[in-house]
Amino acid sequence: MSVLDLDYNFAGLSLQDLLEARELYHWHLLSKPNVVGTAIGYYLIRKDEAWPSKPGEGRNPRAKKSYARTLFNSEVRDYSWPCILAFVRQWEPRKAFAEGGSRKASEIVPKTLYMPDGRAVPVCVVEVGDEQPIAVLPPVDGPRPSFPLGGGCPITLDAQGERRSATAGCLVTDGHTTYVLTARHACGEPGQIVSSVLREGEERIGVTAGKQLKRLEFSTVYTRFPGGRAYSALDVGLVRVDRVADWTCNTYGLPALGPLADVHEGNLSLRLIDQPVVGYGAASGLLRGSIKALFYRHRSVGGFDYVADFMIAPGDGVQTRPGDSGMVWHLDVTPNIRDNPDLPVSQRVLRPLAMEWGGQLIGDSPRAQRFAVATSLSSICRLLDVELVTDVGRGVSGYWGRTGHYSIAALAIEHVHNAKLKKFLRANAAILSFDLGTIAQTGFDKSVGQLSAADGFVPLADVPDEIWKKLSKSKGGRTGGRDTTGGAQRSNGPEHPNHYADIDAPGPTGKSLLELCREDPDTYLNPDAWLQFYADMAIRLKEAGHADQAKQYTSKLKQGLLPFRLWQFFDAMVGFVQDGDIEGFLTAAGTAAHYVGDASQPLHGSVMADGNREMESPRIDPETNEPFIYGKGIHSAYETKMVSRYAEDLIQQAGAMLSDAAPLQACKSGAQYARAVIELMHIVAKKLPPQKILDEFEEAGGESKVATLDGMYEKLGRPTAAVLAEGVRFLALLWESAWTAGGGAQQAASSLVALEKADIRKRYLKINFVPSVTLDEIGNHLTADGASASGWSI
Structure with missing residues (x-):
């Protein structure tokens, strides 16, 4: 040269x-x-x-x-x-x-x-390559939060005969009103009702606000940067939330919200290229990526191009897809993160950077990948004249799974008396549940990243809800799903009635199933007797003009059979021990914990599970202008939101109550354990009557806001801890009784070690693992020639 x-x-x-x-x-x-x-x-x-x-x-x-x-x-x-x-x-x-x-x-x-x-x-x-069309898919059918709402939750709206989906990004405020930021195309017109899909199903969260951004000239957004005849693609919408107290400013699966990554013309530079980012989308779950390019200019319409602030490449694993629009990408500013790539997400330093408004599938099909396109959150806040909210429910990132189920499983390990069994359960505590310290925290950050993966391992105590009560993967649900009808948003199947038994309703003779099974278990604690009872109840209700209520007794998917489900599990656990199948025993023991948790919740054994139809609430339904059913909404407000909010205190109280609890009489058969379940349901209904739960809910305002939850807990906190403790006692009884009945004492110590999560997951994903069946079929799965139910007493 x-x-x-x-x-x-x-x-x-x-x-x-x-x-x-x-x-x-x-x-x-x-x-x-x-x-x-x-x-x-x-x-x-x-x-x-x-x-x-x-x-x-x-x-x-x-x-x-x-x-x-x-x-x-x-x-x-x-x-x-x-x-x-x-x-x-x-x-x-x-x-x-x-x-x-x-x-x-x-x-x-x-x-x-x-x-x-x-x-x-x-x-x-x-x-x-050419841009590829992307099919619109429903939100990922993985573990969902129960409470509160936050970044990462699905945003849904019905318009023009179709369902539109997006992701809640973050909370913002104009100083007077609080909104959730999301994609405009899923918001609809101002005033439209917007919903979210939580663990218990879909519920209204607010209405579309008038403030929206579709596009602006690039020179308006970035006054100092050249960009003639180009639009900044924004697609930003706001939803005015109904109740701020129902929300956290955090994003599910991520640590507490950090300060805004303030990006503007004065500091925007190429240093952002290749920097790691993290987000949580309602359609895809936990997402990782890196900023690949700035100001991606594409798609010309009428002589104007569209420009996206950030082009984000997918990391290894899950890729973004439709339904993730509206999610916030967080810049990972963790010191020396490239030297420690395996650092858990919960321990990283993240700052909200950009809102995803779309994605493009580029490349031919064998190697096609989706790239996210996103707009600077700083620009959005400036253009809408709002500020990022960082102080609402700051310490709460949401509960994934029911706190009660996980708490009972974790506490029950220490309440097992058999030293050999206890050592084995302790070695596998992380497979059964979360540790008590994690459950007691204001967020499940330690575990959410693991749970968030659409096909990741779920601790056993919540597999029945998070896996089995879903459609199969081929139907848009989850691998291992057992539901047979419905859609991804709400489905049904034979697993559902296994979680409850409304046994407190008086029958034709004036006595309830609970009373009959306690008085004469050998006659009434069997599937045929229950089917006859349900048939008689249906006839009685139809004759009284309540055909709709009669359906809960005639529909196979509404005939509760909780005690028989645990009878089935007892038999299965005994069989696994006898066969030396320790992996099968642990998988059954952990999943059975869920049903014992259900039995210890008074509402799972009552016709008042979501209100008392015989009474009217002082609250008026705005859609019908008629009174609500008395206690309507109690199930979610009590079992999910109140219990989650006071998890730490409840666990401490339950632990103290268990310190001097006497051991229960061992069960020698599945029939006897079913009798024990009947007794558990009787005990918890006495300690915490369902009607009392409804009364305190209505007295506190009949809503899910914090003031209602606090008012309920003042009256219901101690008895709730008491029923939690009873659940622990009866779960330990199940584990120990089945272990003994199966000959656990003969198991070699060398086999009683920590097992692999991947192996356990393979077991619970099999549809024939302790299969889910309805009441008319459960008898074929029960061992009826063991010790009689009447042979057990408390």
């Missing part, structure tokens, strides 16, 4: 230089028929390119590769230089532009753009 030749130092180019060059040459580049868009970034080096061994080899390698450069086979290296990224449909070799080639010479994308003032800007050509 002559000393008179120009040698450009591309490393010194700034973001402003690149934007000015793109502005000058954008139309020239887009005139090439192969170019689909441009962006600002760093030059991408093919991953198998040799690293330079001396100065200058980075830009001019000794053995330069010539195959197609894509976003997936290339990377940013520490010697990469600033450039304009030109995305093309198809990679063409240089010979294609030579005389006689398939392309005209004028169609070649230039390697360098020369500015009038002498600056030069390099161009990196990247093959992306």
